[in-house]
Amino acid sequence: MGHGRHADPRCRGRVVTALIIVIVVIAVAVVVGVGVMMVSRRRRPDGVAAFQRHIDALSPEARRPVVDQVQQLEGDAEQPKPVDRPEDDEGAGPQ
Numbered sequence: 001m002g003h004g005r006h007a008d009p010r011c012r013g014r015v016v017t018a019l020i021i022v023i024v025v026i027a028v029a030v031v032v033g034v035g036v037m038m039v040s041r042r043r044r045p046d047g048v049a050a051f052q053r054h055i056d057a058l059s060p061e062a063r064r065p066v067v068d069q070v071q072q073l074e075g076d077a078e079q080p081k082p083v084d085r086p087e088d089d090e091g092a093g094p095q
Helices: 009-041 047-057 060-078
Strands: none
Touching (some): 047 060
């Protein structure tokens, strides 16, 4: 009779092979899980933040036209657009 549960060398070899396969599968799963977590935590910055960093990297001379253009656009957005009203109703609106 055999000395242990798996006295047959072929059976022992299969157990070792199965154990190695299980360990490799677990290792691959861990590596994939860590990779997914790293990718999900590293989010791309929004366009405004990327633009701001790009502008900050420019010299003041190179930055000036872009800053002037943004300020002009902001100024245009702050000014109310004229509303067409009939001239004969000037005093009739709520105040």
